[in-house]
Amino acid sequence: MARTKEKQPETIGETIKTVIYALLIAGVFRSLFFQPFWIPSGSMKDTLLVGDFLFVNKMAYGYSKYSCPFGICPIPDRILARTPERGDVVVFRHPVSGQDYIKRLIGLPGDTVQMKNGVLFLNGQPQKQVPTAPFVETYEAQGSVGGFPACSNGAVGLGGECEKERAIETLEGGVSHAILNIRDGLGADNTPEFSVPEGHFFFMGDNRDNSIDSRYPQAGGGVGMVPFANLLGRADRVIFSSAGRRMLYFWTWRGDRFFKKI
Template sequence: MAFTKSSVRDKEGRRNKDGAGSGTWDMIRTLLYAGLIAIFVRTFLFESFNIPSGSMIPTLLVGDYLFVAKYEYGYSRFSLPFSPDLFEGRIMSQVPHRGDVAVFRFTQDTSIDYIKRIVGLPGDHVQMRGGELYLNGTEVPRTDEGDSVASDENGTRMQGRRYEEALPGSAGHGPVAHQILKLTSDGPYNNTPDYVVPAGYFFAMGDNRDDSADSRFMGTEPEDLGFVPMQNLVGHAKFIFFSIDERHPLWQVWEWPVEIRWSRIVNWVH
């Protein structure tokens, strides 16, 4: 069969058109797969967070970026994007360990993420006496590591003492040694009642013990945290993947390299 020039051009044109269309669809399909994988990882495995406040100094600094493991505690509706009210409680629930640094939803407004250290588990007695932490009637040991100076999110200079504290282990885990900052031993939140953690809740505290709105605040004010329901857990903070000290305006691009805290990149959270 003979082909005219026009028929050959028509077939070539269709082949070219089909090829271009196939390439576009492949790109769309690749982007779709990548998006689905990203949603799966964020929902069930890891989610990234940044630190906006100084409540966890010296463990976490303002400008730290970290990954949080969501699978360790099981899943609640707060594990899902937009937190849809699909079910109550947790699926595949695991009780956290004392000493874990955890991300959870604020008790007064569950659209807000908090990050603190888990100090008390259900049934534990937690109390501050003269600035010292007592757990189940026993003083939590700490070692003085000397003077410490830090700045919070407002640039306020904080001068105090740094200690290494050793929280007792839980569920087969040994003691958890971590750093805390103490600015004072006075005030009502350094001398608290004996709090008993209810079933289904935990007691959270910031490592910056005198500049942290945590579970010691048990009142009815909008900023009071109180005991935190296990359902509010989002995940366990694992490691810092980036850190920046934003001392200069964003437009001063030449300052960006010196603002990066290179020594904190890829550091485990303890």
């Protein structure tokens, strides 16, 4: 009777090699195709909610050194570059802090951008805003940070209905999206006129009174103008969304946001 050859146990060296190969494959996939991103704050409500989980399309605009983890790609500027479009929701690397932000692209190179009494002006022209039903959410701690939302209807108390005024804004070029307002005169409802330099972009959050973005200078902790090289990719679709403190608390997942188009 032939004896079967016993399977040799995997050595520590083979296990380490397997782990290294898996990490390399994951790193290549993350660098070239899609990067996971979890929404930590409410600056993009109601387009994106705290706890939304999505993948960033890194092929959309080509690749720069920031496309690789820790910015280690040996790319001097950008390769396979494709020009972003006004209205895209974009993840980018902050020019100073190095943190990843997600905002809406408002100003292209050569544009002028200004806010007047809460109305966006592009190249001297006001962008159309049409009021619609308010955005309503529960007043409670949100996400892993546990922050509470600001409400336009005053102090509502824990568990109450927190409202924000909502309008549909249509940008030059035809892209329409919802914007939120807490109170007139808050944040950067009035700004000087900004000129977007070549090779840079101007970003704003849809939750206009609760967004640190290009309306605020980098020297003051804001975003300022963002170089093309700092763009990581475009956010196209929410994969799933958790209303709890942890992404994997599946019982808190929002059933209406699976694969929701952005």
